[in-house]
Structures are given as C-alpha cells and as structure tokens.
Amino acid sequence: MSPTDGQRIDAAGAAHLLEAGAAASARADAAVDHRVLARTQFGIAAAMFIYLSVFLLLFGNQTQEAVSGAGPGGYAYGTMLLIPFLVLTQLVMGVRDRVGVVRAHRPYLVSALIGLIPFLLLAGLSVLDVSYPWGLNLVAAAAPAVPLAGLGLKAARRAGPRSRPVAPIEPGRPARIMTASLGLYLGLTGMLATFSWSALTGLALVIGLVILLALISSRWGLPSLGAVWGSREWAAYGTSFTLLVTLAVVLARTPWNTPLVGVVGGLIVAAPLVVAAVRGARS
Amino acid sequence: MTERHHPRHGLDDALLTPLRFSLMAAVGPDAEIDFATLRDLLETDDSALSKAIATLNAVGYVGVRKGYVANRPRTWLRATHGGRAAMRVHVAALQAIAGGLTTSAASESPRQVG
Numbered sequence: 278m279s280p281t282d283g284q285r286i287d288a289a290g291a292a293h294l295l296e297a298g299a300a301a302s303a304r305a306d307a308a309v310d311h312r313v314l315a316r317t318q319f320g321i322a323a324a325m326f327i328y329l330s331v332f333l334l335l336f337g338n339q340t341q342e343a344v345s346g347a348g349p350g351g352y353a354y355g356t357m358l359l360i361p362f363l364v365l366t367q368l369v370m371g372v373r374d375r376v377g378v379v380r381a382h383r384p385y386l387v388s389a390l391i392g393l394i395p396f397l398l399l400a401g402l403s404v405l406d407v408s409y410p411w412g413l414n415l416v417a418a419a420a421p422a423v424p425l426a427g428l429g430l431k432a433a434r435r436a437g438p439r440s441r442p443v444a445p446i447e448p449g450r451p452a453r454i455m456t457a458s459l460g461l462y463l464g465l466t467g468m469l470a471t472f473s474w475s476a477l478t479g480l481a482l483v484i485g486l487v488i489l490l491a492l493i494s495s496r497w498g499l500p501s502l503g504a505v506w507g508s509r510e511w512a513a514y515g516t517s518f519t520l521l522v523t524l525a526v527v528l529a530r531t532p533w534n535t536p537l538v539g540v541v542g543g544l545i546v547a548a549p550l551v552v553a554a555v556r557g558a559r560s
Numbered sequence: 561m562t563e564r565h566h567p568r569h570g571l572d573d574a575l576l577t578p579l580r581f582s583l584m585a586a587v588g589p590d591a592e593i594d595f596a597t598l599r600d601l602l603e604t605d606d607s608a609l610s611k612a613i614a615t616l617n618a619v620g621y622v623g624v625r626k627g628y629v630a631n632r633p634r635t636w637l638r639a640t641h642g643g644r645a646a647m648r649v650h651v652a653a654l655q656a657i658a659g660g661l662t663t664s665a666a667s668e669s670p671r672q673v674g
Binding site for chain 2: 286287288291292293294295297298299300301302304305308309371374375377378379380381382383446449451493494495496498500501504505
C-alpha cells in the first residue's frame with residue numbers, strides 16, 4: 278500500500294513514528310514471561326526425547342516380524358506413545374496462551390525440525406530391516422530435543438522477577454470434567470492395546486484424538502484446558518504420561534502383554550488425572 | 561516513466577499512523593501478543609485497537625488467532641510474512657526521511673530479539 282499525497286511525512290514526523298515504534302517494541306520485550314517460556318520449552322523437549330527414544334526402543338533396529346509378533350498391538354503400540362505426546366503439545370499451548378506475549382524463536386524451531394531427520398532415517402532403516410548401532414537411537418531422540426532444551430535454557434537465563442504475575446485460575450466444572458475424561462481416554466488407550474481387536478479400537482482412539490485436536494480454538498479444546506491447570510493437574514498428567522509410556526514398553530517388549538495387564542495398566546494410567554479432577558472439585 | 565528515488569515512496573499507508581506502526585513494532589518479527597496486553601502496551605482503547613487491527617488484517621499484515629482461556633474468548637495477533645516485509649521497507653523509508661533526527665535506539669528496525 279503506497280502513501281497518498283495527503284499523507285506525506287516530514288523528518289520530524291518520521292522520527293516521531295520511529296521513536297513510538299521503538300518504545301512499543303521495548304515494552305513488548307519487557308512483557309515477555311521468560312519463566313513460562315522456559316518451563317514450556319523444557320517440558321516439550323523432555324516429552325519429545327521420551328517419545329522418540331521409546332519409539333525407537335520399541336520399533337527401531339529390529340525386524341518387522343519381531344515388532345508384529347510382540348503382541349496383538351505390534352506397531353499399534355506406537356499410538357500409546359503418540360497420543361500423550363500430541364495431547365501435551367496442545368495443553369502446553371494453553372500455558373503459553375495465559376501470558377500476554379510469547380516468542381516463536383524460529384531458528385530454534387527450524388533446528389528442532391531438522392533434528393527430526395536422524396529419527397526419520399533410523400525409522401526408514403528399521404522398515405528396510407537394516408541394523409544399526411543401538412546408541413544411535415539416543416542420538417536421534419536427542420537431536421530435536423536439544424535445540425528445544427537450548428531454547429528453554431536461553432529463556433531461563435533471561436527470566437527475572439515477573440512484572441505482571443499471572444493470576445491462578447481455579448479449574449471450573451467443565452475443566453474438571455475434561456481432566457477426568459482425558460485421564461479415562463489415556464487409560465483406554467493403554468487398556469485396549471492388548472486385545473486382538475486393538476487395530477479397530479486404536480483407529481477409534483486416533484479419530485477421537487483428531488477430533489480433540491481439531492477443537493484447538495474452542496472452549497472445549499486442550500489449550501483452554503491447559504490454561505487453567507495448576508501444579509496438581511500438571512503433576513497428574515506427567516504421571517499418566519510416564520505410566521502410559523511405561524505400559525507401552527511393558528506390553529511391547531515383555532511377555533506380560535495380556536489383556537489383564539492392559540486393563541489394570543489402563544486403570545493405573547487413568548487414575549492420576551481422575552483423582553486430580555475429583556480433588557479439584559473438593560478443594 | 562521516471563524512476564522514483566525519494567524515500568517517501570517506500571512508506572506504507574497502512575503503517576503511517578502511530579498506533580498501527582507501534583502495533584507492528586510491538587509484535588515484531590516473532591511475537592504473538594494477546595489483545596488486552598497489546599491494548600495496555602500501546603496505551604490505547606479497545607475500539608481504536610480493533611480498528612487498527614482490522615486495517616492491518618485487511619492488507620494482510622497481521623494474522624489473528626482466536627481461542628479461549630478459562631472459558632473466556634481471547635484474540636492473539638502476530639505479524640505475517642507480508643507484514644514483516646512491509647515493516648522493513650517502511651522503517652527503512654522512515655529512517656531515510658528522518659535522517660539525523662532520530663536517536664540510535666529509535667532508528668533501529670523493530671526488534672531482532674535473540
């Protein structure tokens with residue numbers, strides 16, 4: 278859009294605009310909550326490392342027959358890892374949404390995306406039944422997580438006392454219902470993986486996840502839920518996440534891949550979030 | 561047709577008001593800011609900020625994201641690729657016009673935060 282003749286600007290006017298812009302830029306800089314940014318980046322980096330390393334532990338560097346024969350789930354156990362990770366990414370968006378100003382830091386995000394290449398390469402080698410040193414699994418898992426952790430470290434170094442503290446929000450009834458439902462959903466993900474019809478239920482769970490992720494901008498979306506969670510709910514989610522990943526490892530790599538273990542494991546996975554929701558209602 | 565050398569030709573109508581220019585400077589190249597925070601940062605009111613956003617959105621300089629926090633609707637703004645490019649050209653033109661009148665801080669192009 279070009280300026281019209283009536284909007285010509287002189288040197289003083291230009292200087293005034295530049296000064297106003299510099300002041301606005303400085304105020305926005307000062308409003309960035311580096312503490313929250315650091316926490317969210319460390320959380321995502323850790324979750325990504327866990328997801329990728331466990332995925333490669335279960336499915337990497339072994340024949341397709343070995344994976345498929347690991348139990349009724351086979352490759353479907355990957356769903357048990359993917360679901361809690363994708364859910365976490367949207368919950369974390371809610372935490373970032375609570376602060377007024379957030380930064381994208383493109384170079385770090387690009388580095389994280391490039392860091393996924395070793396993971397994809399190892400996944401490709403596994404599909405082609407080409408073996409590789411086991412330690413490469415950890416390197417491939419760390420490659421995208423390290424730039425994200427670096428971003429968290431950078432934010433942590435810049436974190437100072439909060440100029441505008443974020444007031445806590447008590448999760449209301451809809452949030453508590455969503456929290457309990459999320460716990461049951463994660464529990465079902467583990468519970469159903471051991472049955473012979475797990476491919477069908479796995480598909481249903483993935484469709485459920487797609488619907489859940491598509492609600493991103495609505496009041497029922499995961500970011501809206503993550504925004505109101507306190508330390509109790511986050512601790513519960515971290516526990517459920519860890520338990521579900523552990524259950525995936527147990528089911529895929531041990532002989533205990535029975536429906537009973539799946540059902541009991543699923544109930545244990547669901548418990549922390551359900552308990553957090555119930556305790557939230559009582560407090 | 562003669563070539564146009566005067567820096568005013570680099571100015572952008574959409575960025576000529578202090579509010580719209582400050583808004584673009586505040587969001588900078590990589591920030592996402594929510595409506596209420598932006599209103600406070602720019603020391604303006606809801607109506608004026610809404611109009612500024614509508615203008616910048618109409619020319620494709622800002623992207624708007626809507627969502628909810630604690631059951632309340634919220635709006636976040638960020639600069640688009642086109643908006644960042646337009647801002648760079650506009651700032652360069654302003655600096656050329658301002659010449660020696662600006663301080664070093666004021667003449668910096670909006671934020672390159674590491």
